[in-house]
Amino acid sequence: MDDLRQRLTEVAQEVADQAQGPGPEAARRRGRRRAGMRTTATALALALAVGGFIVARGLVRGTAETPSLSGSARPAPPRTVALPVLGPLRPQDYALDSKLQAGGRRTGPLEIVAQGAKGGKAWRIVAYRASLKEGNSICAFFESKATGRTATCQSETQGLAVASIGHRVYYGFVAKQVGTVRLTVNGATPASVNVKPTKASQEFPVDFYAAFVPPQTPSNASVDLTTLDANGHQLCQQALVPAAGRSRC
Amino acid sequence: MNRGGDFDEFYRATFGRLVGQLFFVTADLHEAEDVVQEAMARASSRWSQLENYDLPEDWVRRVAMNLAIDGLRRARRRAVAMIRLGPTSDVPPISADGVLVATALRQLPLRYRRAVVLHYLVGLPVQEVARELGIPVATVKTHLARGRRALATQLRLDPQEVQPKHG
Numbered sequence: 001m002d003d004l005r006q007r008l009t010e011v012a013q014e015v016a017d018q019a020q021g022p023g024p025e026a027a028r029r030r031g032r033r034r035a036g037m038r039t040t041a042t043a044l045a046l047a048l049a050v051g052g053f054i055v056a057r058g059l060v061r062g063t064a065e066t067p068s069l070s071g072s073a074r075p076a077p078p079r080t081v082a083l084p085v086l087g088p089l090r091p092q093d094y095a096l097d098s099k100l101q102a103g104g105r106r107t108g109p110l111e112i113v114a115q116g117a118k119g120g121k122a123w124r125i126v127a128y129r130a131s132l133k134e135g136n137s138i139c140a141f142f143e144s145k146a147t148g149r150t151a152t153c154q155s156e157t158q159g160l161a162v163a164s165i166g167h168r169v170y171y172g173f174v175a176k177q178v179g180t181v182r183l184t185v186n187g188a189t190p191a192s193v194n195v196k197p198t199k200a201s202q203e204f205p206v207d208f209y210a211a212f213v214p215p216q217t218p219s220n221a222s223v224d225l226t227t228l229d230a231n232g233h234q235l236c237q238q239a240l241v242p243a244a245g246r247s248r249c
Numbered sequence: 250m251n252r253g254g255d256f257d258e259f260y261r262a263t264f265g266r267l268v269g270q271l272f273f274v275t276a277d278l279h280e281a282e283d284v285v286q287e288a289m290a291r292a293s294s295r296w297s298q299l300e301n302y303d304l305p306e307d308w309v310r311r312v313a314m315n316l317a318i319d320g321l322r323r324a325r326r327r328a329v330a331m332i333r334l335g336p337t338s339d340v341p342p343i344s345a346d347g348v349l350v351a352t353a354l355r356q357l358p359l360r361y362r363r364a365v366v367l368h369y370l371v372g373l374p375v376q377e378v379a380r381e382l383g384i385p386v387a388t389v390k391t392h393l394a395r396g397r398r399a400l401a402t403q404l405r406l407d408p409q410e411v412q413p414k415h416g
Contacts, residue, residue, distance in 0.1 A: 004400060005369045011350045012269035012370055015278060019268035021286055024260035030290035 086122055086143055094126060094141055096153070104132040104153070106139070113140075113208040114198035118169070121146040125171055125208050127200075129156070142171045142210065156205055159247035161225050161240055168213060170223070170240065173197075173206040174249060179230035181209045186224075188217040225249055256296045260289055263306045267313060273366045274317045276354045284320065288313035310371070311381070314363065321359055353403030361396035364389050 021027075087093070089110045096104045108129035115124035123144035130137045130153060139153040140160065150171075154160040160172035170183055174197055184192045193214075197207035213223070227235040227249040236249035264285060271281040288309045292299055299305040354362055360382075367378045368389075375393070379386045 004397060004404070007346070007350060007404060008273065008365070008369050011344075011347045012266075012272065014269075014344060014347055015272040015281070016265035016269035018278065019265045019282055019285075021260070021264045021268070021282060021289070024257040024289070024293070027260060027286060027289040028256065028293040030287070031292070031294035034290060035294045 086124060086145060089126065094128070094139070094151075096130065096132075096139065104130055104137075107131050107136075108203055111201060111203060113200045113204065114171075114210055116210070118144070118212050119146065123169070123210065125198075125210060127173075127204065127208065129203065138173060138204065138206065140171070140173065140208065142169070144169070159206075159227075159236075159249045161238075161247035161249070168215065168217075169210055170213070170225070171208070171210040172247060173200075173204070173208045174227055174247075175235075176205065176207055177229055178207065178227045178235060178249075180228040180232070181211060182226040182228065183211045183213060184224040184226065185213050185217050186222045188214045188221060190214065255300055256293055259292075259300075259305060263309065264289065267306070267310055270310065270366055270370050271313050271317055272351070273354055273370060274314060274359070274362050275321065276351045276362075280317070280320060284313045284316040285309070287316055314366075318359060318363075349404060353400050356403060357396055357399055361392045361399070364392040365396045365400070368393055 089112070091106070091110060094106075094110055096106065106128050110126055110128050113125050113127045115122070117123065121144055123142065123146070125140055125142050127138055127140040130139050132153060132155075134155045136156050137153050138156045138160070139151065141149055141151040143149045152160070154173075159174050161170055174181060176199075178197055180194050180196055182192055182194050193211050195209050195211045197209040200207050213221075223240045224237060225240050225247060226237045229235055238248050240247070267285045267288075268278070268281045271285055272278055275281045275284065291312055292305065292309050299308055302308060357365070363382060364378055367373045367381055368375065373381065375386055375389050378393075379389045382389065
């Protein structure tokens with residue numbers, strides 16, 4: 001060992017002998033305090049990030065189109081996808097968005113599960129079953145010459161209630177025992193819209209519906225979704241946020 | 250022995266040694282104690298992982314070293330303001346030789362100090378010092394050579410006695 005190494009080692013030993021730490025219990029307390037602060041900071045940062053995202057999304061979409069209503073679920077907003085609409089069912093037009101549905105895949109055939117016309121414009125719902133990270137899911141595309149096309153996927157164990165562009169129509173799926181879907185729109189005349197879900201094929205464990213709200217309905221109107229069985233008994237009621245995805249009903 | 254007991258044993262076995270090593274980076278006993286205590290606190294909160302490491306002491310030393318460097322950088326930024334108030338009384342309560350070494354270390358750039366500590370005190374080969382510090386082996390050799398030369402001058406060692414023994 002050379003002289004420098006020896007000098008350093010001797011001093012280090014001297015310092016080590018004199019070192020007076022607060023002790024292991026103090027270190028553990030400090031560690032627990034740090035962990036608590038880290039948890040709090042993480043939660044705060046997450047809350048800020050989520051809040052910022054929601055605000056930013058509202059700014060991008062335009063606040064008039066995404067009014068904030070409380071007491072409703074908003075987990076899976078619909079996506080507007082490119083035209084064409086109402087053309088032939090080409091699988092490539094209904095592919096899962098790889099960015100939003102990474103790892104997901106279609107597990108069933110494309111089907112037109114509901115269709116009709118409103119104000120002289122044709123509309124339809126195209127759906128298929130899919131395997132997503134949430135589990136077995138149903139992807140539904142609402143298409144209309146008037147509103148374009150909106151798409152979303154939702155676990156088939158949940159209901160789905162989605163407002164299409166402009167919130168003039170709500171579409172989604174409900175359990176097969178549902179006989180009527182009722183939308184109650186505050187401030188609209190008439191105040192409620194009743195539709196019967198279209199019976200889907202055996203491919204789907206649910207039925208689909210599309211309910212149009214009166215054209216004069218304010219875009220920030222609160223909307224309640226009620227499901228009734230075939231005898232008119234209420235099964236479920238839930239406040240909806242325009243553009244919301246998951247439904248408890 | 251339970252996990253708390255394991256950590257206590259680890260703490261008692263290594264705290265002093267780590268402070269002795271970190272002293273050569275901070276050049277201040279209290280600062281060295283503080284960074285090692287903070288590193289120990291971090292180790293305690295993840296002890297279930299660290300206790301499976303071959304050398305948990307390496308992890309604690311690395312954390313303490315980073316904390317010391319951060320602290321020194323902050324101190325450097327404060328130095329301009331502090332200089333008007335005169336020197337701080339942070340001379341450690343150690344022997345005359347210890348004071349001499351601490352004073353000599355303060356003259357060394359931080360990057361030299363880290364290399365000197367890891368190589369001469371911890372006993373890491375040059376290659377491992379390079380890996381630990383994330384710099385090329387040649388740079389480590391340069392830091393060691395310049396650090397040695399500066400310390401030899403400061404401590405009035407015979408330069409021939411402190412020739413490199415790189416491994």
